Amino acid sequence: MSSPAGDAGQLRRLIREIPDFPRPGIGFKDITPLMADPAALREAVRQLADYARPLRVDCVVAAEARGFLLGPALAIELGAGFVLARKPGKLPHETVSAEYTLEYGEARLEMHSDPTQHGRRVLVHDDLLATGGTARALCELVEQLGGEVAGCGFLVELAFLGGRERLAPYPAHALLSYES
Numbered sequence: 001m002s003s004p005a006g007d008a009g010q011l012r013r014l015i016r017e018i019p020d021f022p023r024p025g026i027g028f029k030d031i032t033p034l035m036a037d038p039a040a041l042r043e044a045v046r047q048l049a050d051y052a053r054p055l056r057v058d059c060v061v062a063a064e065a066r067g068f069l070l071g072p073a074l075a076i077e078l079g080a081g082f083v084l085a086r087k088p089g090k091l092p093h094e095t096v097s098a099e100y101t102l103e104y105g106e107a108r109l110e111m112h113s114d115p116t117q118h119g120r121r122v123l124v125h126d127d128l129l130a131t132g133g134t135a136r137a138l139c140e141l142v143e144q145l146g147g148e149v150a151g152c153g154f155l156v157e158l159a160f161l162g163g164r165e166r167l168a169p170y171p172a173h174a175l176l177s178y179e180s
Helices: 008-013 032-036 038-055 067-078 133-144 163-167
Strands: 016-019 027-030 059-063 081-085 095-102 105-112 121-129 148-158 172-178
Touching: 008 038, 008 172, 032 038, 038 067, 038 121, 038 148, 038 172, 059 067, 059 133, 067 081, 067 121, 081 105, 081 133, 095 133, 105 133, 121 133, 121 163, 133 148, 133 163, 148 163, 163 172
Parallel strands: 059 081, 059 121, 121 148, 148 172
Antiparallel strands: 016 027, 095 105
16 A cells, blocks of 8 residues: 655554664664655655766766666656666676775776767666665766766665765765664
8 A cells, every 4th residue: 555655754654673683782764665655766766866867977887786776767757768887797798897885895897898888978876875875886987988967866864884985076966864
């Protein structure tokens, strides 16, 4: 059953915290209840698009796996294309890659070498901004391919982890911010 989701408070109520996941001391922000609610899902995409619309982007770039949840819907709402960034070895064509640090280790993302052609304006999207490593890697990939990062948009920000500062000077926006 749908619930009204017109403001950030309504969206926030649909995100549950799972303590000690994936390891002790971590409070995992589970967005699946928000995704299951049609009105909340529509509202989250609308609010993310409202931020991005003035940026006049040509495409949205998002990383697997959770960035893929809202990224394509956001691209459709913006009248833009959608570009995948995946773990190594998952894309069948020539790729570029960027390494980054996560809260729990290191990782790497790859993108096809052709999607963000020189001069295209790009919105970097992910469901969560934590330390900023994933989003920063996406920005690097876009720039390796000659694209311009117009901004970064997130559903949730864990502000206490300093990801926004790590993304500077790229503009960043999150619908929901958690201070602890």
